Amino acid sequence: MYNFDFVKPSTVDEAVAALADEDAQALGGGQTLIPTLKQRLAMPSKLVSLKGIEGLDKIFVDRGGNLVIGAAATHAQVAATTDYPALASLAARIGDPAVRNRGTIGGSLANNDPSACYPAGALGSGATIVTNGRSIEADDFFEGLFETALEEGEIITEVRFPIPEKACYMKFIQPASRFPLTAVFVAKFADGVRVAVTGASNDGVFRWSDAEAALNTTFDAGSISELSVDADDMISDIHGSSEYRAHLVKVMTARAVKAAL
Amino acid sequence: MPKDSGIGASSKRREDVRFLTGKGKYTADISVKDQTFAAFARSSVAHGRINSIDIAAAEAMPGVLAVLTGEDFAEVGGNPAGWLITSRDGEPMKEPKRSPLAIGKVRHVGDAYAAVIAETAAQARDAVEALDADIEELDAIVDMSEAIENSDNLVHDEIGTNLCYDWGWIEDNKAAVDAAFESAPHVTSLELVNNRLSPNAMEPRVSIGDYDASTGDYTLHTTSQNPHVTRLLIGAFVMGIPENKLTVIAPDVGGGFGSKIYHYGEEAVVLAASKKINRPVKWVCDRSEAFVTDAHGRDHVTKIELATDKEGNFLAVRTETQANMGAYLSNFATVTPTFLHGTLMAGPYKTPHVYVNVKAVFTNTVPVDAYRGAGRPEATYSLERVIDKCARELGIDQLEIRRKNFIQPDQFPYTTPVALVYDTGDYDATLDKVAEIGDLAGFAARREASEAKGKLRGLGISTWIEACGIAPSALVGQLGARVGLFDAATVRVNATGSLAVMTGAHSHGQGHETVFAQVVAEKLGIAEEQIEIVHGDTSKIPFGMGSYGSRSLAVCGSAIVRATEKIIAKATKIAAHMMEADAADVVFENGNFTVAGTDKSKSFGDVALCAYVPHNFPHEELEPGLEESAFYDPANFTYPAGAYACEVEVDPDTGEVDVVGFAAADDFGNVINPMVVNGQVHGGVGQGIGQALMECVVHDGNGQPLTGSYMDYAMPRANDVPSYVVDHSCQTPCTHNPLGVKGCGEAGAIGSPPAVVNAVIDALQSGGINVTHVDMPVSPSRVWNAIQAAK
Numbered sequence A: 001m002y003n004f005d006f007v008k009p010s011t012v013d014e015a016v017a018a019l020a021d022e023d024a025q026a027l028g029g030g031q032t033l034i035p036t037l038k039q040r041l042a043m044p045s046k047l048v049s050l051k052g053i054e055g056l057d058k059i060f061v062d063r064g065g066n067l068v069i070g071a072a073a074t075h076a077q078v079a080a081t082t083d084y085p086a087l088a089s090l091a092a093r094i095g096d097p098a099v100r101n102r103g104t105i106g107g108s109l110a111n112n113d114p115s116a117c118y119p120a121g122a123l124g125s126g127a128t129i130v131t132n133g134r135s136i137e138a139d140d141f142f143e144g145l146f147e148t149a150l151e152e153g154e155i156i157t158e159v160r161f162p163i164p165e166k167a168c169y170m171k172f173i174q175p176a177s178r179f180p181l182t183a184v185f186v187a188k189f190a191d192g193v194r195v196a197v198t199g200a201s202n203d204g205v206f207r208w209s210d211a212e213a214a215l216n217t218t219f220d221a222g223s224i225s226e227l228s229v230d231a232d233d234m235i236s237d238i239h240g241s242s243e244y245r246a247h248l249v250k251v252m253t254a255r256a257v258k259a260a261l
Numbered sequence B: 001m002p003k004d005s006g007i008g009a010s011s012k013r014r015e016d017v018r019f020l021t022g023k024g025k026y027t028a029d030i031s032v033k034d035q036t037f038a039a040f041a042r043s044s045v046a047h048g049r050i051n052s053i054d055i056a057a058a059e060a061m062p063g064v065l066a067v068l069t070g071e072d073f074a075e076v077g078g079n080p081a082g083w084l085i086t087s088r089d090g091e092p093m094k095e096p097k098r099s100p101l102a103i104g105k106v107r108h109v110g111d112a113y114a115a116v117i118a119e120t121a122a123q124a125r126d127a128v129e130a131l132d133a134d135i136e137e138l139d140a141i142v143d144m145s146e147a148i149e150n151s152d153n154l155v156h157d158e159i160g161t162n163l164c165y166d167w168g169w170i171e172d173n174k175a176a177v178d179a180a181f182e183s184a185p186h187v188t189s190l191e192l193v194n195n196r197l198s199p200n201a202m203e204p205r206v207s208i209g210d211y212d213a214s215t216g217d218y219t220l221h222t223t224s225q226n227p228h229v230t231r232l233l234i235g236a237f238v239m240g241i242p243e244n245k246l247t248v249i250a251p252d253v254g255g256g257f258g259s260k261i262y263h264y265g266e267e268a269v270v271l272a273a274s275k276k277i278n279r280p281v282k283w284v285c286d287r288s289e290a291f292v293t294d295a296h297g298r299d300h301v302t303k304i305e306l307a308t309d310k311e312g313n314f315l316a317v318r319t320e321t322q323a324n325m326g327a328y329l330s331n332f333a334t335v336t337p338t339f340l341h342g343t344l345m346a347g348p349y350k351t352p353h354v355y356v357n358v359k360a361v362f363t364n365t366v367p368v369d370a371y372r373g374a375g376r377p378e379a380t381y382s383l384e385r386v387i388d389k390c391a392r393e394l395g396i397d398q399l400e401i402r403r404k405n406f407i408q409p410d411q412f413p414y415t416t417p418v419a420l421v422y423d424t425g426d427y428d429a430t431l432d433k434v435a436e437i438g439d440l441a442g443f444a445a446r447r448e449a450s451e452a453k454g455k456l457r458g459l460g461i462s463t464w465i466e467a468c469g470i471a472p473s474a475l476v477g478q479l480g481a482r483v484g485l486f487d488a489a490t491v492r493v494n495a496t497g498s499l500a501v502m503t504g505a506h507s508h509g510q511g512h513e514t515v516f517a518q519v520v521a522e523k524l525g526i527a528e529e530q531i532e533i534v535h536g537d538t539s540k541i542p543f544g545m546g547s548y549g550s551r552s553l554a555v556c557g558s559a560i561v562r563a564t565e566k567i568i569a570k571a572t573k574i575a576a577h578m579m580e581a582d583a584a585d586v587v588f589e590n591g592n593f594t595v596a597g598t599d600k601s602k603s604f605g606d607v608a609l610c611a612y613v614p615h616n617f618p619h620e621e622l623e624p625g626l627e628e629s630a631f632y633d634p635a636n637f638t639y640p641a642g643a644y645a646c647e648v649e650v651d652p653d654t655g656e657v658d659v660v661g662f663a664a665a666d667d668f669g670n671v672i673n674p675m676v677v678n679g680q681v682h683g684g685v686g687q688g689i690g691q692a693l694m695e696c697v698v699h700d701g702n703g704q705p706l707t708g709s710y711m712d713y714a715m716p717r718a719n720d721v722p723s724y725v726v727d728h729s730c731q732t733p734c735t736h737n738p739l740g741v742k743g744c745g746e747a748g749a750i751g752s753p754p755a756v757v758n759a760v761i762d763a764l765q766s767g768g769i770n771v772t773h774v775d776m777p778v779s780p781s782r783v784w785n786a787i788q789a790a791k
């Protein structure tokens, strides 16, 4: 680790002001950032903790029936909720208890690791990511590996999840990290089905639109049996080839649909 | 009735109280007054020429006290190979010099070429980044076959080859083995990889060098499995420090699995640096460094052939192996693929002809050395996999083919064609036992139930044997060892009858403090609580060889028994003096000395007190005090053996393998503490499952490690292993050590990988597919690929 300053503001405005400094960086639960610092792979001048902001970890259902999760809510807090079981179950399977007790939804979405769980949950739910300045639809938020629509110094404050009729998150773990090797979030809303895939693509989380179309016709596992996923853009590494990941996308989608029913 | 103390009791591990409550004292917990910190500059390329290292900027950094490079060690000796192997052509193996810091070239990612000593660890690390090293990257030598063929690109230019040795065992038998293959009715052959493993002890290595200029004494606190061996290597070979001026202390050590046997360059650097700056120097390895500096394990590529008749009787075994040495010879690297591997290739079978060829190869990778099982897992895996394949080819039941080839109980002592003499065993007994405890009769029904869920189920068998309790010094000396392999113990009885046992063995998790106390308590008839076990400090303990090769109880435990017998002999004389009897008439039983035929009796405590209050001792016949030492050199290895049965479920859609059952029936001879033995088997089998399904060090073509953290190096966790069914009631006591014990520490890691892989293959030969081999680690993607290829 290199030296850095540390501040813990108590309001979003103060946090945004503190982040205006060059090389200042937001700190959520630190479960991604702290290991990076320990490896000396990042050199922020200042860390701005979001953990001291009153109410930033609130979780409630709003009048429109959306589950609203504050950006600083930990994975453990979300795992303990009951309004959106598929999302709670996603949170409950991130990392280990120590990671879940510190890591936050805001940090996970802002980081947009191509193998992270929450991006699939947010994209699969058609969630809205709310920042200090604006609201961004999930469809516009994720812009490829570790890239998001967030501007320099912009912080996520909350995430609004419409609650579907049926949903399931199927996670096939990478044996070492236990992040998804490939995972699929399927959500069926009154106005349609969304299928979001993480861990598989070189471009990060994506929607499998062919499967969505097929499932919009009939929501059962059989309706995707004739589909196939193009392996060209899939990740290939020591844990699995692109063909394997393309195959897993289909298997996990079918299993998610089956389990959601 | 199970006993509640002494030999055979499941005494609770006394050391666990401090380990589980965070009170263990590890090397990193030690702070020496005025200590400074070392950080190492490590190569980021696998192979490179060091053109220059400019240390000026680093020296000028805040807090920096010294910068050392390879040049500082140009005059001292190299870290030696502990075992000389002779090639088939009679030439000695190639032994390049290994300096504590690289000189001239860096030879693997992580190879240290400089060290910075500073007031704080962070300052040392900052200064490492300020070093200006001009290292010219060279083509990396990664693949073993290419390394052997390509003599233009060498890991060590001065030896003129990448081949360390080409060893045949036994060369004189080769012609007969080849002839047996020529005429054999059936030959099964298999090419397989024994995957490279990273040891991953929970505690990374730590060393503190402390030189005292006023006395010229050096103290090294370090994470070692064998402090005396480390002292000998550093003192006599590397730094030329007289042994009387060097104390090595290895306090609580958090696991080693072999990786902490060896002397590493960092130990020499902290000692040299401490002398240079006249202050103690501490180095704490982090996990990333551990992945690229702790000696790795395994890494063999093998072709094995098994010749049989049509009924499955084994006629001959022949193997060809490439064994990766990595970039340098770690201390016991050369013996692992040879005498710890080739000599086991007969297994528990009466195969008349066996020949083993091993080529040891230098590559630009982390050095490879002994890792839990060391050579025997590689032998067992090759043999048990080829037998499994042979049985499938001949349509013979997996148990049946083993039974018809087992050495029979009336054939012991049995000399194998690869020169070991098995003293005792009963291989059918453990196979019967595993069939019972693993409910093999119920497998068909379980397979049906799995298939009904869409899963493939497989059953894998492995019947293993190993040679451990390392080792008879005379034998290993003939075979090229440069060390003796005895062990030592001192029993020091206190005046009040309690006592301390100083042992040459070193506990780094095994439970010696409990088990050794049980042995002494039994022999002396005193409570375990009265016995303290002391290990790990060369200034306190006798010269012993440390712990590895499942030797602690078989070798050091035997020394403890011998020392305890001497205590009894001396105490008997004292008791005779106290009771005014003839020593020949004094009997020692249940902790009391009695004069036969009288009611005269003295307790062990009475005698101990008298030994230190010798008011009217006949000093010409009887010395005061009660303290004895013994050195024990075993007459042979011990040969534990057993039968393992593994059941897996395979998900054909994802390739995921779930180990759903594992039964282990082992013969460890007499068992001192059944609970501790269970723990050793559980841990070993867990590591074996890790090797079979998950663990693997991978390098890319440039020698860059792709598995440098737990993000990519897969370690098994509790939910990856089943609830084991373990039995060690089949006991053929070792015939040559006083406790009748055989080593149990490595067994699980030796016997389990083939059981797991055989089970996967069994599953993949059901449900209409026919996969004949998948290399370890049998990961989901490999299984899926194999299924696709077999379709």
Ligand SMILES: Cc1cc2nc3c(=O)[nH]c(=O)nc-3n(C[C@H](O)[C@H](O)[C@H](O)COP(=O)(O)OP(=O)(O)OC[C@H]3O[C@@H](n4cnc5c(N)ncnc54)[C@H](O)[C@@H]3O)c2cc1C
Binding pocket: A025, A026, A027, A028, A029, A030, A031, A032, A033, A034, A050, A071, A072, A093, A094, A095, A096, A099, A102, A103, A104, A105, A106, A107, A108, A110, A111, A113, A115, A116, A117, A118, A150, A154, A155, A156, A157, A177, A178, A179, A180
């Ligand atoms: C052992 C382990 C296992 C894990 N397993 C999984 C897993 O299975 N699945 C999974 O999805 N993840 C996993 N993770 C990652 C974990 O979920 C992290 O907590 C998460 O990715 C980052 O959240 P954080 O709050 O810790 O963010 P931090 O590490 O604090 O920050 C991450 C990044 O986000 C930025 N940031 C943080 N909060 C905000 C905000 N509100 N607005 C804008 N930017 C912000 C930071 O500046 C930084 O760039 C694992 C982590 C570990 C250590």
